[in-house]
Amino acid sequence: MIRILVVEDDPMVGKFHEHYIKQLKDFELIDTARTSEQALKFLEKQSYDLVLLDIFMPGIDGLQLLKEIRNKNFNVDVIVISAANEKEQIQTAMRFGAVDYIIKPFEFERFNLALNNYKLRRTNLENLTQVKQEDLDKNLTIKETPSDTNVPKGLDKNTLKLIWEIILKQENMFTTDEIASSAGISRVSIRKYLEFFKSLNVLSLELHRGSVGRPIYKYKCLDKSSSIINHYVE
Numbered sequence: 001m002i003r004i005l006v007v008e009d010d011p012m013v014g015k016f017h018e019h020y021i022k023q024l025k026d027f028e029l030i031d032t033a034r035t036s037e038q039a040l041k042f043l044e045k046q047s048y049d050l051v052l053l054d055i056f057m058p059g060i061d062g063l064q065l066l067k068e069i070r071n072k073n074f075n076v077d078v079i080v081i082s083a084a085n086e087k088e089q090i091q092t093a094m095r096f097g098a099v100d101y102i103i104k105p106f107e108f109e110r111f112n113l114a115l116n117n118y119k120l121r122r123t124n125l126e127n128l129t130q131v132k133q134e135d136l137d138k139n140l141t142i143k144e145t146p147s148d149t150n151v152p153k154g155l156d157k158n159t160l161k162l163i164w165e166i167i168l169k170q171e172n173m174f175t176t177d178e179i180a181s182s183a184g185i186s187r188v189s190i191r192k193y194l195e196f197f198k199s200l201n202v203l204s205l206e207l208h209r210g211s212v213g214r215p216i217y218k219y220k221c222l223d224k225s226s227s228i229i230n231h232y233v234e
Helices: 011-022 036-045 062-071 087-095 108-126 133-140 157-168 176-183 187-199
Strands: 002-007 027-033 050-053 077-082 098-103 203-208 216-221
Touching (some): 011 027, 036 062, 108 187, 157 176, 176 187, 187 203
């Protein structure tokens, strides 16, 4: 069982982490810390396998906490889950040993991918007494691509191809409504396809706050040259 410490100052987000962890096999949420100071106290008292770490927190922020975790030589791995999306912040987290980085807002599929990739790497190494280069290469180059390239239940291959072609024509960020209008398909149906593309890491979802009205979620195509979609539509 992989023992998890969540470090998250937002109680609502902490509840999402707890809910998601309960859906995953071989993972157990042990403690939740609301501050870096509280997290350090937890780490000094007992052992964990994995820390899910936010960056924007009052007092000591997540990057400072990550540095402290390394300075104190705590035997624990870290996955950052944060709205911090500046290149420098991500680079700093990776330099201090974060094994993955999830940008908020995120969906369960990305959370599931991160934790299960972590479990696979961990299991592969634990099962080896002496590590050969080929074993290490295989372990360090786990691809975040689906092993099952069938279109998920409820999605249609032709519709998937149509929506992806529409996305490729978008020069800027776009909303669910904009794609629904172009495709002539209901907003509810379009969202399912967009979330599937997001789970493949070819789309990102960002929150935009206008001067008036409700916040708007917009999608951004991360890689128009990606060939991963071809596995599903060919």
